[in-house]
Amino acid sequence: MKHDVIVIGGSYAGMAAALQLLRARKTVLVIDGGQRRNRFASHSHGFLSQDGVNPGEIAKTARSQLERYPTLAWIEDQISGLSGEVDSFSITTATGETHQARRILLATGVADQLPAVKGLAERWGQSVFHCPYCHGYELDQGPVGIIGASPLSTHQAELLTEWGKVTLFSNGAVTVDDLTRGRLEQRGVEIEETLIDRIEGTAEVVLIDGRTQRFAGLFTATRTSPASPLAEALGCALEETPMGIQVRTDAECKTSISGVFACGDVARAPHSVSLAVGNGAMAGAQIHRSLVWPDTIQLDQASLKSP
Template sequence: MQYDVIVIGGSYAGMAATLQLIRARRTVLVIDAGERRNRFASHSHGFLGQDGVAPGEIVANARRQLEAYPTLTWLEGRAEAVTGQLDEFTVTTSNGGSHRARRILVATGVADQLPAVDGLAERWGKSVFHCPYCHGYELDQGRIGILGASQISIHQAELLTDWGDVTLLVNGAAELSQEARSALERRGVTIEDATIDRIDGHADVAMADGRLLRFTGLFAATRSSPASPFAEAMGCALEETPMGMQIRTDAENKTSVAGVFACGDVARAPHSVSLAVGNGAMAGVHIHRSLLWPEPVASTQVEGRNR
C-alpha cells in the first residue's frame, strides 16, 4: 500500500506529528529504531503534565494512545534508504522491507558528541547533563561543575548560577578573555583553569594536579548532529547552529527537498522534550495541509542511504 506519510523516528516529535495526522484520518507508517536521545535519563522534567515521569513510561503511554487509531502502522526497525520524489517516495528498511508514501517526515533526533573526558559517557544523563531547565532544579542549589567543551560553556556557566554554586572547569576547551572572566566572576562563577584527568564517583572531578573536586552534578555543552545521515544523502540541506548541525527547515517544517519535512531536535534548537513535542505537532499540521493543498513544485528525485 501507499501511505500518506512515513514518519522516520518514533520519539516525542515524531509521535506528536503522527497524532495530528492520524486524527485527520491519514494513513501513517512510523519506522522507529528505539533510540531516544534521553534514554539515559531516569526521569524527564520540564514537560507539562509529565514532570518527573520516566522517559520510557512517557513514550510507552504515548504509543499506546497512538495505536488506538486504525490508520497507524508502527514498524520497529531502521530506515536504510529513501528514494523517489513528491507523492512517490519509497523507504527501505534494515530488514529488507520497502514502503511507499506521499510525504516523508524526518524525526530521527540527534546524536551528542560528548567532550573527551574519561568517565563522562558512563554518567551521561545520570549525573552529567546538558539542559539546566531539564535537570537543574533537582541539584537543590548544590555545587555544579561545567565541563568546558566550547565557547558555549561560558554562557552555560553564567546561566546555571540560578541553580547552584557554579565552577567552570575550562579544561583548555574555551578561550576566556578578561571581559569574559570578569562577567563570570560578577555572576559568582569560580573559574578552574587546571586540566581534568577524569570523572569519578557520582560527579567528582579528578584534576591532573591531583586535586579531587566534588560536585552535586555536572553539565556539558555537547555538539550534536542528525542521528542518521540519510536526510543529507537525500539532498536535504543542513545548517550550522551554536549547538551543532541540523536539517534546515522553513516555518512550515519543509526541508529543501519537496515532500520531505523534518521536526524536533534534528531540525530545531534549543532542544527539550516540550519543544520537540510542540514542533512535532505543528509539523503534523503542516504535512496534512500539504496533502490537501499541494503546491506546484519542480520534480525532485531523491536517492540516499542510511547506515
C-alpha cells in the same frame, strides 16, 4: 500500500506529528530504531503534566495512545534506503521491506558528541546533563560543575548560577577572554583552568594535579549532529548552529526537498521533550495542509537551499 506519510523516528517529535495526522484520518507509518536520545535519563522534567516521569514511560504511553487509531502502522527497524519525489517516495528497511508514501517526515533526532573526559559518558543523563531547565532544579542549589567543551560553555556557566554555585572547568577547550571572565566573576563563577583527569563517583571532578572537587551535578555543552545520514543522503540542506549541525527547515517544517519535512531535535534548537513535542505537532499539521493543498508544497523551497 502507499501511506500518506512515513514518519522516520518514533520518539517524542515523531509521535506528536503522527498524532495530528492520524486525527486527520491519514494513513501513517512510523519507522523507529528504538534509540531515544534521552534513554540514559531516568526522569524527564519541564514537560507539562509529565514532570518527573521516566522518559521511557512517556514514550510508552504516547505510543499506546497512537495505537488506538486504525490508520497507524508501526515498524521497529532501521532505514537502508530512501528515494523518490513528492507524492512518490520509497523507503527500504534494513530487513528488506519496501514502503511508499506521499510525504516523508524526518524525526530522527540527534547524536551527542561528548567531551573526551574519562568517566563522563558513563554518567551522561544521570549526573552529567546539558539542559538546566530539565535537570537543574533537582540539584537543590548544590555546587554545579561545567565541563568546558565549546564557547557555549561560558553561556552555560553564567546561566547555571541560577541553580547553584558554579565552577567552570575550561579543560583546554574554552578560552575565557577578559570581558567574559569579568562577566562570569560578577555572577560568582569560579574558573578552574587545570586540566581534568577523570570523573569519579556521582559527580566528582579529579584534576591532573590530584585535587578532587565534588558537585551535585555536572553540565557540558555537547556538539550534536543528525543521528541518521538520511537527510544528507536525500540532499536536504543542512546548517551549522552553535550546538552543531541540523536540518534546515522553514516555519512550516519543510526541508529543501519537496515533500520532505523535518522536526524535533534534528531540525531545531534548543532541545527538550516539550519543545520536540510542540515542533512535532506543528510538523504534523503542516504536512496535513500540504496534502490538502498540494500547491503549497513548493512555497519557500528556494530560501532553504544551501547558499
